[in-house]
Amino acid sequence: xxxxxxxxxxxxxxxxxxxxxxxxxxxxxxxxxxxxxxxxxxxxxxxxxxxxxxxxxxxxxxxxxxxxxxxxxxxxxxxxxxxxxxxxxxxxxxxxxxxxxxxxxxxxxxxxxxxxxxxxxxxxxxxxxxxxxxxxxxxxxxxxxxxxxxxxxxxxxxxxxxxxxxxxxxxxxxxxxxxxxxxxxxxx
Amino acid sequence: xxxxxxxxxxxxxxxxxxxxxxxxxxxxxxxxxxxxxxxxxxxxxxxxxxxxxxxxxxxxxxxxxxxxxxxxxxxxxxxxxxxxxxxxxxxxxxxxxxx
Numbered sequence: 001x002x003x004x005x006x007x008x009x010x011x012x013x014x015x016x017x018x019x020x021x022x023x024x025x026x027x028x029x030x031x032x033x034x035x036x037x038x039x040x041x042x043x044x045x046x047x048x049x050x051x052x053x054x055x056x057x058x059x060x061x062x063x064x065x066x067x068x069x070x071x072x073x074x075x076x077x078x079x080x081x082x083x084x085x086x087x088x089x090x091x092x093x094x095x096x097x098x099x100x101x102x103x104x105x106x107x108x109x110x111x112x113x114x115x116x117x118x119x120x121x122x123x124x125x126x127x128x129x130x131x132x133x134x135x136x137x138x139x140x141x142x143x144x145x146x147x148x149x150x151x152x153x154x155x156x157x158x159x160x161x162x163x164x165x166x167x168x169x170x171x172x173x174x175x176x177x178x179x180x181x182x183x184x185x186x187x188x
Numbered sequence: 189x190x191x192x193x194x195x196x197x198x199x200x201x202x203x204x205x206x207x208x209x210x211x212x213x214x215x216x217x218x219x220x221x222x223x224x225x226x227x228x229x230x231x232x233x234x235x236x237x238x239x240x241x242x243x244x245x246x247x248x249x250x251x252x253x254x255x256x257x258x259x260x261x262x263x264x265x266x267x268x269x270x271x272x273x274x275x276x277x278x279x280x281x282x283x284x285x286x287x
Contacts, residue, residue, distance in 0.1 A: 018229065019229060019230070021228050023220075023223060023224055024220075026220065026223055027216070027220060030216055030220075034211045034216065035208060035210075035211065038208040038209050038210070038211050039208035042207070042208040043203055043204070043206050047209060050208075050209045051209065051211065054211060054215070054219075055222065058219045058223070059219065059222045059223060059226065062223045062229060063226050063227075063229060064229075065229040066229045066230060116202040116205055119198070119199045119203075120203055120206055123196075123200070123202070123203055126196075126199075142196075142200070143203060143204075173196050174194055174195055174196050177195040177196060177199065178195055181195075
């Protein structure tokens with residue numbers, strides 16, 4: 001997980017000020033952590049959604065500030081809120097979709113994986129082929145490096161379900177990628 | 189290229205390097221506007237404080253019940269307590285408040 005910004009007295013001071021009614025002190029928290037939040041969200045949703053979800057994340061952080069405990073770094077706590085916002089975004093996205101079973105009727109976005117941009121597009125396309133629960137769990141556990149316990153708390157699942165789903169989702173994702181681009185398999 | 193990693197592992201590395209959008213000052217102004225529309229976040233008592241309060245309440249209730257039982261059964265209670273309660277029943281309430 002990224003940890004470019006240090007946490008500590010500045011965050012705690014601003015949090016204490018906000019809790020005592022000084023709303024402007026929240027700007028300090030935004031300034032220190034907005035790029036971290038943008039990075040987390042950018043990894044998980046289309047670029048057009050980043051600003052809105054970052055906005056949602058900070059407003060949710062503000063209203064949830066009384067529940068924050070300094071036993072954990074503020075940035076980690078904020079990351080959970082950002083990931084929850086991403087998860088909610090995909091839940092909304094999938095709600096009205098008539099999810100098809102995994103087929104490759106739609107072509108993958110790039111014919112090769114020569115550069116990182118193409119790789120990211122291919123991965124986004126492959127994730128889009130997954131059902132919502134598979135997508136959520138593999139994103140949190142495998143891509144965001146959350147522990148099984150943390151993912152279970154975030155998703156409201158049992159830890160056993162997270163483990164089983166992660167294994168299944170990763171296997172499915174690999175199959176999708178290999179079928180889309182056989183050269184990926186040949187290279188390994 | 190001879191990469192021994194699984195396909196999703198290779199693509200995950202590219203995903204981690206995804207460039208992040210720069211959030212502008214106007215974006216921050218929008219967030220602060222939304223924040224100002226929210227009620228000021230008030231710190232609620234912690235779970236520990238809740239637990240201590242609950243335990244104190246339960247202890248007070250149990251003490252009250254025990255005193256009531258002792259008084260009604262005429263056993264175990266000290267003479268002073270019995271006299272106090274019989275002469276001024278309202279003092280039982282005061283005693284409970286002290287607990």
